[in-house]
Amino acid sequence: MYTVKQIDDDTWSKFIRLSQQGSIFCMPEWCQLFDDTYRILGVFKGDDLQGGIVGFQRGADFISGGYPVTQFQGICVKPHFEDKYSLVEALLEQLSQDYYGVQVINHYSFHDVRPFLWAGYQPLIKYTYLISDPSLEKMEKDTRYEILHNESKLIQCDLRSFYDMYVRTFERKSLPVPVTYDWMQKFFNKFKPVITATKDSAAMVMFDWRRAYYIFGASTGESNSLKVVWEAIKGLKEIDSAGANDRQIALYKRGLGGKLTPYLGAKNV
Secondary structure (H helix, E strand, O other), X not given: XXXXXXXXXXXXXXXXXXXXXXXXXXXXXXXXXXXXXXXXXXXXXOOEEEEEEEEEEEOOXXXXXXXXXXXXXXXXXXXXXXXXXXXXXXXXXXXXXXXXXXXXXXXXXXXXXXXXXXXXXXXXXXXXXXEXXXXXXXXXXXXXXXHHOOOOOOEOOOHHHHHHHHHHHHHHOOXXXXXXXXXXXXXXXXHXXXXXXXXXXXXXXXXXXXXXXXXXXXXXXXXXXXXXXXXXXXXOOEEEOOOOOOHHHHHHHHOOOOEEEEEEEEEOO
């Protein structure tokens, strides 16, 4: 019924702008930020592209979602597409022929991963907060208080200064820094995110054709960073807080008044 074959960047770029699952993380330009080879597989019915997936080839494995700063990628289907079981099974059959292991983390609008489970994959569940029409009134009381009583002034912040604060944030928590300065510079030059900062904290927000993403945060630890996040997101229509899986991060982002939203995946790696 379906044919799976590799497709080119331009065909995929046009398709994901129509697909509900399409996002900045699925863009070829995003994949080009990384050194690993990426591959795009399309699922066709006759000559009609019904869906597909983009992911990275890492050794003998195929990874679609879960790379550094890559929240999700996963399966994309055309608008109003219903026959997801057969499409997913066709993709899994091809991936199992080409790779030893597969990891897929889907967009939050792709809810059903049962075909993966039926094929013996382990389920993955991740969380984020989606914030629609952000306002102080929607926030938790303590978050609103911290914002209103923070008297820090907004300042200009270049990328080097942001990254230095970003590194110190992870060092303070004894955690590895997810990306290098060279990676962030490539990202910054290609996607033109916006930096909002005070002397003690900074937030970086990027955009695709549907929503904004609070993709990076940094802080000296001298004061809370809620004010700078509020200044970064106020006036925007919809913001993906870009993950809420760690307990401390989840409690922090919950206060901004978003809706807790799961996104699902599976792996056999």
